[in-house]
Amino acid sequence: MRFTVVLEKDEDCIYVVTVPALPGCISDGRTVEEAMSNIKEAIQGFIDDMKSEGEPIPSDIEIIGNVELNA
Numbered sequence: 130m131r132f133t134v135v136l137e138k139d140e141d142c143i144y145v146v147t148v149p150a151l152p153g154c155i156s157d158g159r160t161v162e163e164a165m166s167n168i169k170e171a172i173q174g175f176i177d178d179m180k181s182e183g184e185p186i187p188s189d190i191e192i193i194g195n196v197e198l199n200a
Contacts, residue, residue: 130176132189134168136161149190151175 135147139157144164148154148171156171158164176186 130186130189132172133192134165136164146171148172148175150187 132148132150135149137145137147139145143157143159144161145157146155146164146168148168151172154168154171154175156164156167158167179186
């Protein structure tokens with residue numbers, strides 16, 4: 130399975146990772162590598178919970194593009 134993730138650096142220089150296709154699936158890390166490793170574990174746990182509850186596993190989102198504004 131493949132899921133798109135969003136990686137952002139917060140005000141404390143911690144990398145926060147979310148999974149748009151799995152609302153509520155979130156993790157973090159002090160480095161990009163740590164954050165990506167942690168989100169893999171979080172995704173697996175999230176999916177395992179969904180399976181145990183008989184919920185369907187959502188497919189990944191389709192990325193259509195980005196929007197740029199001159200604000």
